[in-house]
Amino acid sequence: xxxxxxxxxxxxxxxxxxxxxxxxxxxxxxxxxxxxxxxxxxxxxxxxxxxxxxxxxxxxxxxxxxxxxxxxxxxxxxxxxxxxxxxxxxxxxxxxxxxxxxxxxxxxxxxxxxxxxxxxxxxxxxxxxxxxxxxxxxxxxxxxxxxxxxxxxxxxxxxxxxxxxxxxxxxxxxxxxxxxxxxxxxxxxxxxxxxxxxxxxxxxx
Amino acid sequence: xxxxxxxxxxxxxxxxxxxxxxxxxxxxxxxxxxxxxxxxxxxxxxxxxxxxxxxxxxxxxxxxxxxxxxxxxxxxxxxxxxxxxxxxxxxxxxxxxxxxxxxxxxxxxxxxxxxxxxxxxxxxxxxxxxxxxxxxxxxxxxxxxxxxxxxxxxxxxxxxxxxxxxxxxxxxxxxxxxxxxxxxxxxxxxxxxxxxxxxxxxxxxxxxxxxxxxxxxxxxxxxxxxxxxxxxxxxxxxxxxxxxxxxxxxxxxxxxxxxxxxxxxxxxxxxxxxxxxxxxxxxxxxxxxxxxxxxxxxxxxxxxxxxxxxxxxxxxxxxxxxxxxxxxxxxxxxxxxxxxxxxxxxxxxxxxxxxxxxxxxxxxxxxxxxxxxxxxxxxxxxxxxxxxxxxxxxxxxxxxxxxxxxxxxxxxxxxxxxxxxxxxxxxxxxxxxxxxxxxxxxxxxxxxxxxxxxxxxxxxxxxxxxxxxxxxxxxxxxxxxxxxxxxxxxxxxxxxxxxxxxxxxxxxxxxxxxxxxxxxxxxxxxxxxxxxxxxxxxxxxxxxxxxxxxxxxxxxxxxxxxxxxxx
Numbered sequence: 001x002x003x004x005x006x007x008x009x010x011x012x013x014x015x016x017x018x019x020x021x022x023x024x025x026x027x028x029x030x031x032x033x034x035x036x037x038x039x040x041x042x043x044x045x046x047x048x049x050x051x052x053x054x055x056x057x058x059x060x061x062x063x064x065x066x067x068x069x070x071x072x073x074x075x076x077x078x079x080x081x082x083x084x085x086x087x088x089x090x091x092x093x094x095x096x097x098x099x100x101x102x103x104x105x106x107x108x109x110x111x112x113x114x115x116x117x118x119x120x121x122x123x124x125x126x127x128x129x130x131x132x133x134x135x136x137x138x139x140x141x142x143x144x145x146x147x148x149x150x151x152x153x154x155x156x157x158x159x160x161x162x163x164x165x166x167x168x169x170x171x172x173x174x175x176x177x178x179x180x181x182x183x184x185x186x187x188x189x190x191x192x193x194x195x196x197x198x199x200x201x202x203x204x205x
Numbered sequence: 206x207x208x209x210x211x212x213x214x215x216x217x218x219x220x221x222x223x224x225x226x227x228x229x230x231x232x233x234x235x236x237x238x239x240x241x242x243x244x245x246x247x248x249x250x251x252x253x254x255x256x257x258x259x260x261x262x263x264x265x266x267x268x269x270x271x272x273x274x275x276x277x278x279x280x281x282x283x284x285x286x287x288x289x290x291x292x293x294x295x296x297x298x299x300x301x302x303x304x305x306x307x308x309x310x311x312x313x314x315x316x317x318x319x320x321x322x323x324x325x326x327x328x329x330x331x332x333x334x335x336x337x338x339x340x341x342x343x344x345x346x347x348x349x350x351x352x353x354x355x356x357x358x359x360x361x362x363x364x365x366x367x368x369x370x371x372x373x374x375x376x377x378x379x380x381x382x383x384x385x386x387x388x389x390x391x392x393x394x395x396x397x398x399x400x401x402x403x404x405x406x407x408x409x410x411x412x413x414x415x416x417x418x419x420x421x422x423x424x425x426x427x428x429x430x431x432x433x434x435x436x437x438x439x440x441x442x443x444x445x446x447x448x449x450x451x452x453x454x455x456x457x458x459x460x461x462x463x464x465x466x467x468x469x470x471x472x473x474x475x476x477x478x479x480x481x482x483x484x485x486x487x488x489x490x491x492x493x494x495x496x497x498x499x500x501x502x503x504x505x506x507x508x509x510x511x512x513x514x515x516x517x518x519x520x521x522x523x524x525x526x527x528x529x530x531x532x533x534x535x536x537x538x539x540x541x542x543x544x545x546x547x548x549x550x551x552x553x554x555x556x557x558x559x560x561x562x563x564x565x566x567x568x569x570x571x572x573x574x575x576x577x578x579x580x581x582x583x584x585x586x587x588x589x590x591x592x593x594x595x596x597x598x599x600x601x602x603x604x605x606x607x608x609x610x611x612x613x614x615x616x617x618x619x620x621x622x623x624x625x626x627x628x629x630x631x632x633x634x635x636x637x638x639x640x641x642x643x644x645x646x647x648x649x650x651x652x653x654x655x656x657x658x659x660x661x662x663x664x665x666x667x668x669x670x671x672x673x674x675x676x677x678x679x680x681x682x683x684x685x686x687x688x689x690x691x692x693x694x695x696x697x698x699x700x701x702x703x704x705x706x707x708x709x710x711x712x713x714x715x716x717x718x719x720x721x722x723x724x725x726x727x728x729x730x731x732x733x734x735x736x737x738x739x740x741x742x743x744x745x746x747x748x749x750x751x752x753x754x755x756x757x758x759x760x761x762x763x764x765x766x767x768x769x770x771x772x
Contacts, residue, residue, distance in 0.1 A: 010252070011251065011252055011253060012270055012271055012274045013274065014250070014251050014252065015251050015253075015271060015274070015369070016271075016274040016275055016278050018247070018250065018251060019275070019337060019340065019341050020278055020333060020337050022381075023336055023337040023339075023340040023341070023381075023427075024332045024333035024334070024336055024337035025332065025333065027336070027340075027381065027384070027385065027423060028332045028336055028398075028420040028423040028424070030385070031385060031388045031389065031392070031398055031420070031422060031423040032398050032399060032400060032420055032423070034389060035388070035389060035392035035398040035422060036398065036399065038389065038392070038393070039389075039392045039393050042392055042393060042394070042395045042396070042397070043392050043397060043398045043399055043422075044397065044399055044401070044418065045397040045399070045401075045404060045416055045418040045446065046395050046397075046449075047404060047406070047416070054407055055404060055405070055406045055407065056406055056407060056408060056409060057406045057408055057409070057414060057416075058406070058416050058446075059395075060395050060445045060446065060449050061414075061416060061445055061446070062445075063406070063408040063409070063410075063414050064408065064410065064412065064414075065409070065410060066410065067410060070409065070410065074534065081324055081415070082324070083321060083324060089414065090414055090415055091323070091414060091415050091416040091417055092323065092324060092403075092415040092417060093321055093323065093324045093439060094323065094438050094439045094440035094443075094444050095321075095439055095440060095680075096440065096443065096530075096531040096558075096559030096561070096562060096680070097530065097531065097559070097562065098531070098559055098561040098562065098654060098655075098679070098680050098681035099530065099561070099562055099655065099681070100561060100562065100655040100657075100659035100681070100762075101508055101510070101528060101530070101562065101563075101564050101565070101762075101766060102510060102657065102659060102762055102765060102766050102770070102771045102772060103655050103656060103657075103659065103771065103772070104656075104771050104772070106530065106562075107510050107511065107513075107514075107771060110511055110514050110516070110530075111511070111513055111514040114514040114515060114516060115514075126515045127515070128515055128516060128517035129514070129515065129516050129517065130516070130517055130523075130524045131516050131517065131518045131524070131526060131527070131529045132524060132525070132529045132534055134514070134516065135529045135530040135531075135532075136530060136531065137443070137531070137532065137533055137534070138440055138443030138531045138532050138533050138556075138557065138558040138559050139438070139440035139443040139444040139445060139533065140440065141440070141444065141445055142445065142533050142534055142535075143445055143535075144533075144534035144535050145534060146523060146524035146525065146534060147523040147524060148517070148521065148523035148524035149524065151523065178451065178535070179209060179451065180450055180451045180452050181452070183209075183212055183213065183216055184213055184216070184450075184451035184452060184454070184455055184540070185213075185450070185451025185454070185535050185536060185537060185540055186209075186524070186525040186534065186535070186536075186537040187522075187523070188534050188535055192409075195409060196409070199409070
């Protein structure tokens with residue numbers, strides 16, 4: 001074997017630069033250009049703006065809702081930007097809880113979340129809580145909740161907003177999505193979309 | 206299981222069964238037709254002679270040296286991130302050990318991530334280091350497979366083809382165009398593709414929220430098509446930006462399976478023995494399908510320890526049910542099972558849910574997939590591993606009936622068996638020794654996050670993943686410590702290249718042999734009997750090697766879960 005001399009070295013260097021430019025610059029930049037022209041809303045991150053033009057979030061990223069007048073997303077285990085501690089629903093460091101199914105800390109956190117969920121929604125003890133409502137999502141940014149979860153929260157939201165519960169249920173029915181093409185994924189509700197629809201229903205609040 | 210679970214499984218598997226033979230045929234054309242003008246232009250630009258035939262040693266040398274250059278280039282970009290442009294958030298450079306780990310990880314097609322993408326990498330690093338290394342890593346695997354296959358197709362020749370020609374053909378005619386088109390579909394569904402970096406939003410309740418965007422879609426498709434697996438975001442395919450809808454989840458599933466499941470058909474056409482390709486495809490399908498069944502069953506299971514919380518864990522028309530910890534609502538259990546089983550079988554290592562929160566039986570399947578690493582295995586290299594198992598199974602059959610073993614008309618002799626066995630031994634040595642070492646040393650133990658057998662599984666999983674060049678992780682284990690970053694970095698390089706070189710040598714030795722005529726006494730390797738023999742052989746070797754750690758980890762945890770015992 002000759003080793004790495006002269007033209008040989010140059011050949012590898014040339015190939016490295018060539019593939020770096022094609023794969024690392026030309027390819028992503030051309031997808032950016034074409035994607036931006038064809039689907040500008042999605043390419044920018046599906047950002048939702050209010051009437052004043054202020055970005056209020058992304059349609060497909062969960063945001064924190066804690067007050068009674070909004071529907072609440074699933075628990076979030078997202079982290080602070082430096083990864084040192086929890087910062088739920090912030091998009092700077094997506095993360096699941098990484099707790100194993102037999103970990104006492106996991107059992108404790110779910111049991112506690114279920115208790116809090118019943119209390120918040122005025123449900124009698126031992127009312128079965130939908131599993132998605134008390135388990136942390138894979139990203140910490142899951143924008144959706146199950147229909148079962150939304151239906152249990154609806155009476156609370158309706159009473160906090162002093163509207164007829166029927167109108168809130170109608171909104172859930174209107175905003176529910178899936179399965180995609182009737183085939184893929186479970187039926188669900190996008191929390192931000194539902195809450196924006198609620199705000200439109202009872203404006204000026 | 207509900208009706209729509211079955212529909213989703215049938216749709217996804219149906220698409221793979223339909224497309225795999227077509228893609229296999231297309232790939233055979235890629236390697237059997239004359240060069241295109243564009244390819245000739247690139248050969249001239251790179252000053253390579255595509256017609257120069259290389260022996261296995263030369264082929265291996267070009268492969269290793271080119272990868273060393275790719276590695277160095279990627280390392281420099283990551284290590285010098287703070288000095289380079291395209292970094293509006295002024296993120297600091299990666300530490301040398303994490304930059305080493307990452308460059309090693311992506312050049313070996315592992316995509317193990319000791320960093321969190323959205324928190325630590327600039328858009329330029331995501332493109333120039335990560336996307337670049339994903340392409341060349343996967344391409345190298347494909348080139349290696351083509352060289353190994355030539356060992357079976359050639360007679361009386363000492364050469365295996367030309368590395369650059371094998372590399373560039375696949376890149377230009379299949380990999381790059383597929384990535385480009387599919388990236389646009391991802392953008393349509395909601396995956397960002399922009400040069401902006403962080404956006405600040407004022408949420409409805411007041412507090413501000415950081416949204417990290419960037420060139421995600423272009424990274425996403427090469428991540429899956431190249432069976433790479435490293436995500437733009439820390440949560441990988443669970444992140445709504447990486448995987449916004451059930452359609453993108455199905456697409457990612459297809460992207461991971463498309464090239465990998467087509468390889469047996471590609472092999473069948475290259476060797477002119479389509480029945481042989483079909484037999485190997487059946488072997489892959491049996492192992493893959495069994496895994497899928499167990500994972501789906503495992504994740505639909507209700508956790509008995511959660512009884513005091515009084516949950517409704519059962520799937521109904523209004524909610525998905527089962528183990529939803531670490532899973533996303535839009536994907537649910539079935540989409541997650543399809544994705545994870547494919548990712549682990551095809552050694553992609555992408556995840557659309559938290560592996561650390563999966564039930565133990567699912568983790569058991571993932572570990573077995575990584576130990577076998579060839580059903581269908583990563584881009585190219587996995588299937589080459591299956592050919593090695595076939596050679597060994599034929600040898601075993603030969604011993605049983607007392608005949609000289611043959612595979613595809615090539616006599617299998619002592620040298621071939623030694624090389625195949627050498628390649629086979631790398632996995633158990635690396636995985637078992639490094640796991641044992643890490644559960645003994647304080648530096649290894651201090652990173653463990655979950656108690657009991659689950660903590661042991663985290664360590665075992667990490668080294669199985671590094672060796673198999675898979676890259677997925679039970680992410681509770683803190684792997685950004687220098688101990689794990691350096692150890693797994695070295696393991697990924699060894700796990701990639703140590704088994705590969707004996708395989709090239711094996712191919713070189715087979716290419717020189719003449720082809721024996723088929724007689725009535727020849728042991729046919731394209732029959733159901735051979736399929737059963739090969740499955741039995743693989744099962745036996747895996748069981749003998751890996752039963753003890755599997756009992757200590759997932760099986761122990763499964764039994765204790767069933768009895769309501771936690772740790």
